[in-house]
Amino acid sequence: MERVDVAIVGGGPAGTSAAERAASHGAETVLFEQGVPREDRDGIGPDSTDAAGMLDYWIDIMDFDYREIPDEVIHRELEGTEFIGPTNTVTLTTTGMEASYPKFGYTFHRARMDDWLHERAADAGADLRVGTGVKDLETDLRAESENGPTHTLTLSNGDRLEAQYVVLADGPQRRITLDALDQFTAPGRSVSDHLSPPKANHIAYQEYRDFPPELFEEFEDTLKFWWGYMPGETAYPWVFPNDGTVARVGLTMPIGMELENVANPGSYKLLRPDDDRLPSGSEYIRRLLEQEYGDEYDIEEDIPLVEDRGKSKGTETYPISSTRPIDSPVGANIAVAGGAMGTTSAFHEGGYHVAVRTGKIAGRLAATDSLANYNDVWKRAIGDEILRNVSFADIVKDYEPDDWDWAFGVINDMQGDATGNNLISKGYSAGLGASKVLLSYKKRKFDYRNGGYVQLREDEYFY
Template identity: 90%
Template sequence: MERVDVAIVGGGPAGTCAAERAAAHGAETVLFEQGVPREDRDGLGPDSTDAAGMLDYWIDIMDFDYREIPDEVVHRELEATEFVGPSTSVTMTTTGMDASYPKFGYTFHRARMDDWLHERAADAGADLRVGTGVKDLETDLRASSEKGPTHTLTLSDGDQLEAQYVVLADGPQRRITLDALDQFTAPARSVSDYLSPPEANHIAYQEYREFPPELFAEFEDSLKFWWGYMPGETAYPWVFPNDGTVARVGLTMPIGMELEDVANPGAYKLLRPDDDTLPSGSEYIRRLLELEYGDEYDIETDIPVVEDRGKSKGTETYPISSTRPIDSPVGANIAVAGGAMGTTSAFHEGGYHVAVRSGKIAGRLAATDSLEHYNDVWKRAIGDEILRNVSFADIVKEYEPVDWDWAFGVVNEMQGDATGDSLIERGYSAGLDASKILLQYKKRKYRYRNGGYVQLTEDEYFY
């Protein structure tokens, strides 16, 4: 049987960065990625889906010098984000975070970014086996190895491989992660109870559309979100500018939500009185475009779908793991990284940056026989970001359209004319409503302090 030091399941940003770091630190490293096609990629690759964009400080969280990232990866440099409510909007031209990148951020070509990370891993000496998936993983806790437990991976071609350490980076679908971790939690409770409850996960859908140049110019350097237009916790549509005059128009919504679950359907601009069910993703997008641009443009003729983009015919559908993250069973020589561990947030539609950083940490620690420190190290590196996302998601969990208008009005007051302070600092002098938001935020941050945002802790695993 083939034996390696580090085996990595999944070839997305977390997996490839784990492979690069492990190989760079001298470990014999192999990465398995089942591989899927995309309209805009030659050959197979990870299950890439174009992300919203990259904010300035996210590049620092990834632990990259922004000048390293190839020019062909970046679509558009961004100057702002616009949040549109039913009758109030707010534009933010700064993230309020210290960052080395000189702009607000950028949109990027996800497949090219993934391919660049693959090149880095291969150059470091990792063995990347794209087109070979993993069917099963079994851990031998009684292994005689002086480095602790070992693992047997059964591959999609029937072969088996033994590894000293495993990094699970198979994304929010977690085809291997759930069963692999259940070895250490069942029969008391399945890991899927933490990571895959329908009420805390979302589905996203987006279309690549060509816009008339004069219309594209209205948002060519900004991300645009509509809040309070469709029902559901952290459910919202968006428009993100890409290259040329192509933009991605999409949305995120809870899995399994029904029209009967909506308390006040008439309050949402993208619902109609004659709806028998909630609209599909494509119907939501058509309604949004009609609402925003239908008076001047024929949507299907003037803003058509670009079919040579994305996963399939100019469209993409993908899951978002919007749960709180879990610790890894490091005592079993296993680290879980990226979306597989629950670090993707539906609140800001992004997890690429934390996937990259957690993957880098997992790969380095596995290669240096230091994986027992993984849970502590990733919290120090990305814990503040997760704490912010979890806290804000809690605050807006029950928001309805009128609440979004109120909140955006408050943010406008908080921004005021000040330029030197962070938004949080300005809030202390912006009146009672601003103080209310800040108090809610501080309470939730306090609730999740010291890693309290983790919903399955290391000491809950059985070895």
């Protein structure tokens, strides 16, 4: 049987970053990516679905010098973001975080960014097998290897391969991760209790639309999010400007939500009195565009779908992790990275940066026989970011349209103008509302301190 030092499952940002680091540190490294066809890539590659927005400080979290990133990856440099509530709107022109990148952020071509990471891994000497999936993983905890447990991977072509270390980077569907980790859970317990895709993920849907130039100009350097327009925990539509006059228009919403479970359906701008069920993703987008631009434009004619992008004629539907992270069973020589471990933020869907960083850490530690440190090292690297994201997601969990208006009103009051810059870092109170926002944020952060945001701790695995 073929034998390698490090095997990686999944060739997205987490997996390719792990492969690049592992190979750079001299490990014999093989990565398996099942391979997905896309309109915007020749041949198969990773499942590159993303709104593809990057904030300034996320580039530092990825541990890249922004000047390294090839020009053809970047679509638009951003000056800010707009959070639009039913009545109040907040405009932010800074993330309020220290960052090397001089702008607010950028939007990017996700498939090209993934391909660049793939190239870096290949240049470092990793063996990237695109088109070969992993079907099964079995761990031998008592293997007679000087570095402890080994793993046997069964591949989609029927071959088997043995690896000393495994990095699981199979994304939010976690098709290999769940069973692989269940080898080490207590009887009657399962990792699915925390990371089952229908419960721990949202569904994301997006369309590529070509806007009339004068309309596109209004948001060509801005990300737009509409909060309190559709029901569900962290459910919201967005528009992200891309190249030319094309923008990605998308949304995220809980999986399996029913209209009868929505309190106050009449308060949501994207629901209609005659709805007998919740709208589909495409119907939500149609209603959003109609509401925002329908007065002046014929949506299908003036803002058409761009069909040569995405996974299926200009559209894509994909699960997105919207939970809290888990520790990895490092005692079994396994690290889980990126979306598979639950790092993507339920609050703003950012996840590319933490996928890259956890992948880089996992690859380096696997290659240097120090994987035992993985859970500590990833917390030091991205713990503050996770803490912010899970705290915000918790605060807004039950917000209804009025709550969003209230919160945006408070943020605007704090600034005394229409921008909510440095919302949290300002730390002063502008009346009762502001105190309430800051207090609940601080309380959540306190509750989750010292890695308390982890859903499944390392000491809960059994070897």
